[in-house]
Amino acid sequence: MGLCWGSLSHHDRKPSTTEHSVTPATSSNYSKNIGFSATSSGNEKSQFSEAATTASVDENYPNGQVLAIPNLRVFSFAELKSATKNFKSDTVLGEGGFGKVFKGWVDEKTLAPSKFGIGMMVAIKKLNHESVQGFQEWQSEVNFLGRLSHPNLVKLLGYCWEDKELLLVYEFMQRGSLENHLFRRNPSIEPLSWDRRLQIAIGAARGLAFLHTSEKKVIYRDFKASNILLDANFNAKIADFGLAKLGPAGGESHVTTRIMGTYGYAAPEYVATGHLYVKSDVYGFGVVLLEMLTGLRALDTKRPSGQQNLVDWAKPCLSSKRKLKTIMDLRMEGQYSPKAALQAAQLTLKCLEPEPRSRPSMKEVVESLEQIEAMKGKPKPSKTMSNPCPARRPAQHYIHNRSPINTRQ
Numbered sequence: 001m002g003l004c005w006g007s008l009s010h011h012d013r014k015p016s017t018t019e020h021s022v023t024p025a026t027s028s029n030y031s032k033n034i035g036f037s038a039t040s041s042g043n044e045k046s047q048f049s050e051a052a053t054t055a056s057v058d059e060n061y062p063n064g065q066v067l068a069i070p071n072l073r074v075f076s077f078a079e080l081k082s083a084t085k086n087f088k089s090d091t092v093l094g095e096g097g098f099g100k101v102f103k104g105w106v107d108e109k110t111l112a113p114s115k116f117g118i119g120m121m122v123a124i125k126k127l128n129h130e131s132v133q134g135f136q137e138w139q140s141e142v143n144f145l146g147r148l149s150h151p152n153l154v155k156l157l158g159y160c161w162e163d164k165e166l167l168l169v170y171e172f173m174q175r176g177s178l179e180n181h182l183f184r185r186n187p188s189i190e191p192l193s194w195d196r197r198l199q200i201a202i203g204a205a206r207g208l209a210f211l212h213t214s215e216k217k218v219i220y221r222d223f224k225a226s227n228i229l230l231d232a233n234f235n236a237k238i239a240d241f242g243l244a245k246l247g248p249a250g251g252e253s254h255v256t257t258r259i260m261g262t263y264g265y266a267a268p269e270y271v272a273t274g275h276l277y278v279k280s281d282v283y284g285f286g287v288v289l290l291e292m293l294t295g296l297r298a299l300d301t302k303r304p305s306g307q308q309n310l311v312d313w314a315k316p317c318l319s320s321k322r323k324l325k326t327i328m329d330l331r332m333e334g335q336y337s338p339k340a341a342l343q344a345a346q347l348t349l350k351c352l353e354p355e356p357r358s359r360p361s362m363k364e365v366v367e368s369l370e371q372i373e374a375m376k377g378k379p380k381p382s383k384t385m386s387n388p389c390p391a392r393r394p395a396q397h398y399i400h401n402r403s404p405i406n407t408r409q
Helices: 027-034 076-083 132-146 178-183 194-213 266-275 280-294 312-316 321-325 339-351 363-376
Strands: 090-094 099-106 120-127 154-162 166-169 228-230 236-238
Touching: 076 099, 076 120, 076 154, 076 166, 120 132, 132 154, 132 166, 178 228, 178 280, 194 228, 194 236, 194 280, 194 363, 266 280, 280 312, 280 339, 280 363, 312 321, 321 339, 339 363
Parallel strands: none
Antiparallel strands: 090 099, 099 120, 120 166, 154 166, 228 236
């Protein structure tokens, strides 16, 4: 089954034949466009089935599926106030451009709000009323995650639209984001091992491959470490579909959009022309893979001159075993075979090809990563050696610098 929305509003640029704007005047307007009710009744469940809540649909469809009817619960604002103790400050999990994210508690079967600490923990994203892109991002999340089900996409459980209040309710991801594990120096968090990083990379790649191979291809558009969330077992799930977009149709190779995303991860053709290809996501994946190999952020103005852009600095070191050793994250030393590391680096190079058509598909990326994971070569002991690439610093807790093209935290 393909993606068959009649209309998807995307806070973007020039209108095209593949998208139409939706006026957020009333909930009835919205209902007509996305095909399910967005009223504020807490009892209405918008085709929501109690039997299909946390007993994940993903378990029955390991390769994912596109739902014919959105499987979302419609929450009232009062219910979400109750679930979060009136959005109390000590329930805040984080904050971004969209607004704050709160932890809340709901019944595992019905998703009705429950007493704090009883039932199932969820993450509730609440729109900041001053957010410029808020409604469009909220709508994009509902449009896509309401219909897309895959083990490597974060689950959207429900939403609330009541007056000016816009909220989204997600499954809670116990281990936070990949970004936190790679770059935050927290003594209570152990560095990610080589095997764990491969596991995460494969999961995220499977999620992107699912989006790209659906009948109407979905371009994620903002792939980065902070948008990869980890569950208790370090299974990776792609989150934040606020910038997602339907791919080209009618034989076109790309769609033209207003440039949005995060500088350092965005593909060069997109930054230069606004032309967005399905394989623009592959470039972003390559950047994240490079971050996982090196333990360094894609962009960091606190690094020495010449090293601030990770792709520009590290690419020359990815083609040989000797040079690669000098940029690998020291926290993984002794955990991988040089052959496996070189194959991962060569895959990264392919993903970072300047021309979209030269990059592999995400399906091919998944296959390559699975082959690397299956390699059980013995790690070689480290040796003192000269550094063919410019000296690097160990990864530190740097603030992530955002580009002007990134409109969101």
